[in-house]
Amino acid sequence: QVQLEESGGGLVQPGGSLRLSCAASGFTLDDYAIGWFRQVPGKEREGVSCISSSDDSIYYTDSVKGRFTISRDNAKNTVYLQMNSLKPEDTAVYYCAADYSPYCRYYSSRFYSRGYEYWGQGTLVTVSS
Numbered sequence: 862q863v864q865l866e867e868s869g870g871g872l873v874q875p876g877g878s879l880r881l882s883c884a885a886s887g888f889t890l891d892d893y894a895i896g897w898f899r900q901v902p903g904k905e906r907e908g909v910s911c912i913s914s915s916d917d918s919i920y921y922t923d924s925v926k927g928r929f930t931i932s933r934d935n936a937k938n939t940v941y942l943q944m945n946s947l948k949p950e951d952t953a954v955y956y957c958a959a960d961y962s963p964y965c966r967y968y969s970s971r972f973y974s975r976g977y978e979y980w981g982q983g984t985l986v987t988v989s990s
Contacts, residue, residue, distance in 0.1 A: 863887035863979060867957050870984030873947055881942040881984060883957030888979075890933065894960045895940040897931065898974055899953035899986075908972020909955070910942060915963030922972065924950070947988045954983040 869881040883895060896911040910931040911920045919931055930943040940957060958977035960966060966973040 865957055865959060865979050865981035867955060867981040867984040870955060870986045872987045872989065874990050875948060875988055877947050877988070878943070878945045879947065879986060881944065881955055881957075881986075883940040883942070883981060885938045885959065885979075888959070889935075890938050890940060890959065891935040892961065893978075894962050894965045895931075895933070896958045896960065896965065896972065896974070896977060897942045897955060898958060898972070899951075899955045900983075901953045906956075906974055907953075908967070908974065911965035911967055911972060912940065913963060913965050918965065920965055920967045920972070923970075944986070947986075949988045952986060952988050954985050956983045957981045 864886050866884050873879055894913045897909040898906050899909050900906040909922055912931045928946045932941050959979040960977045
């Protein structure tokens, strides 16, 4: 069965850290560009970060640059999103998605979510004191 599964979300105080994991089963993640997206109820889904499959090029949305780090562990078939210095505005459901492409769907400083083959079910991150 082909699926992506996120984990690692939870409640954290402002300034804290979380590491999200995106584990794949049924396919090999290193053949895919992997994107992290987040969504707050009532708002559009927002692209957060992406790592390509061709050369591990990495992209971040401006609001998380310097605080979030995306990485791959091909041996574990998992992609991570390390989130540091979390802020209340980072509160959202976070999704990972896999795109069978060497490159991220990131053009003109914007992430595009159409075209990803697989999506996880999401993990909730709540940043609150």
